[in-house]
Amino acid sequence: MFKTLNKMLFVSALLCALPLVADEQAKGLAIAQEQKARDRGWVESESELQMILRNAQGRESARRMRTFALEVQGDGDKALTIFDEPLDVRGSAFLTHSHPTAEDDQWLYLPSVKRTRRIASRNKSGPFMASEFAYEDMTSFELEKFSFRYLRDEACGELQCYVVEQTPTDTFSGYSKIIVWVDQAHYRVIQAEYYDRKASLLKTLTASDYRQYLDKFWRPHKLHMLNAQTGKSTDLVLETIRFQTGRTAADFDVSALERAR
């Protein structure tokens, strides 16, 4: 009798909790949608980046690259990255056509052999340029790549943030979940925690020095990724960013990769 009552209590608790979960998911999705909507319309950009890799002992090593990006309506964005430093990889160009649901298309052009190589793109969790950023951290944010759950409101520095849990839909993602702090005023990612496949904290991302462009788009000029398991970290510094450079889809075609410079 007591057992049955207990069961009933449990079931009714579940019934009450279910719509709650649905609410949290709806709110999480709504936040993500707004985040995406606020970043729509930038069309294309060109940026210069510096990456500072730091090992656990604090020894630093620098990388330099330029990235051209194209916003694509109805599909994932396209990005072309040209490496400038270290000098032995200078001129190598990495092209990504990201897709919200399908696998991304990736190519690497090697100027030494004048050859474009296709990359098996399931390599999402692999490190980008030996940094603490994985390839999947560098691709465009697409709603279809995650399921969302709103967790709570929380102060993040001087700002007030939504805390949202993102669960990758792709089983080949290196993450079991990502907890993201999004500021309530502008829907910018302020902080994120990445959990590995064993659900332990892997990395923490801190975005700072946000500046607004075209009176609308916020871009962080510094991303700091700290690996909680190895103590290594990477700073991704956005040195300059320009919009309206006049690039079109043709500049992001594979056939244009060999003229990337």
Place this chain on the structure above:
Amino acid sequence: MRLSLGLGAVGLLCLAASTCLLAETVGPVKADTTLWRLALEARPDEHVSMPQVIYALWQQNPHAFRQNNLHHLIQGAVLTPPSREQMLATDAATAKTWYYAQLAEQPLPSHAKPTTSTLVSTRRDNGSATAALSPPPATSADINSNKNAMVIAELDTPDADVSPLTTRVSPAVSVAAATALAESTSSRDTHATPQHPTTAKGSWRVQHEFAAEQRYFNRSGMQGAAHFHSLLSYRGQWSYEDVSRRHNVNIEPYLRWHQRDSDSHLVDLQQAYWRYIGTGWEVKAGIDTVFWGVTESQHLVDVINQTDVTAGVELEAKLGQPMLSLRRTGKAGTLDIYVLPYFRERQFPAPAGRLGPPLRVNQDLTWYESSDGKHNLDVALRYSQRFAGMDVGLSFFSGNNREPLLQPTPSGELQSLYYQMEQYGVDLQWVQGEWLWKLESIYRRTGYAEYVAATGGFEYTQIGAFAQVWDLGWIAEYQYDSRGAQATLPGQNDLFLGWRLALNDLAGSDFLVGVLQDLDNKQSRSMKLEGSTRLSDSMRLSVHAWLFQTDDPLDRLFLLKRDDYIALQLSYYF
């Protein structure tokens, strides 16, 4: 503040709507409306550049601009977006040049504030801009006379007080303005790097690579060739692009010096061309190096350039090829047409340089089937297209065979015979998760033979191998040649197995081990080992080694039997 936020939300809604359907009209123009926003609404897809949209909008809607001036949007005006075809009627580069010319007419606020910028209109009588294109069929007199329409937000002095309503950045105003904005924003920081995208000059990129290689052969060569060989090489790259990104010049000289063999010296231009990039097509004239194909162990379809045999047995290096080429790109794929007016003969190392034929190839005795010799006009075509995960390439070549037949002469030398050839090639690549499936196949008809050859296999990449951040690639390729033992390349019925390891470390270290096993003769195989690591930001150390094993004197590898070697190379980049 609240007001501007509300407006922002309206702007957002407009933006969201514009992404779904093509608006029939855009506007009406409000005090804070920018041409860029209108153009965003009118833009059908990303294949149309923003300047193309803006130009067509401006042409189509003369009533919306005072005195045809791009910067004088008239408040209240409703614009009709041009059709996609109208937008594309002006090619992207021309539209961009026009757009920049327009922007150049626009004065910049001298004290641009970080989050403010110029307005819809900042000048009253600018006159028409220096447009290289036809102005809109505007009845500017009507517009001028209609003083009521001139409710343009007026701001004659840059530092005039800006009302909250008008403190919106106007992207259409100018790239320069946006840059100035970025500069003024970042001027608070120490690392502000001013960029002037609209400067009238193009840009040069220059780089150099100097390499020193030391080879060690564990046995002396057939004619007592030395154990130790030193090689020095230099590669330079000068690359120019003009401001419109349409003209492109690349010059890449390559020089090599070989300690033991003057036949292995090389002075070459790997690239020396001018390229013009149009909308959907490009043309290239000069010398270039072109790579076709997908497989790792052998390059069958790759036929444009002569192979630089003296660079090493890998046969990866090439000599620059003079050409005139035309490329057409579009939704239906990419078509390349090459006209090759001059032929580069294959150079072989003399016996003293090792890793080559047992006798010296006398280049003075070279024979051509074509009466035009090295001036024979060769032609090549390649069509390539992507279908989801599948890349397809079809190619054709007609002209001097790049691969000579070597024939001994009574004087104990070798003579190169270049027959004419026709080759049809196909290359396929299919991406499936961490698998890359590859196939290359050719049908070749040449003076002395007619045959089919193919190389096919896969590359499987294991991420996070050995519980590290390492990537381990497994490569397996089968090589077939219908000529069997008469094949001029070792891969007639061979299996290549290789492992590629990338450590993903700071030094970018990688290794490759490969074995090419002859399936007809169990004793015949070649093995290679490659590895490289970064020593500093401008220096890389690499090592490679080859082993050749065979007991069959008729095997092509037999000539290399004594040439097992290991080489260490140091490359310096500056």
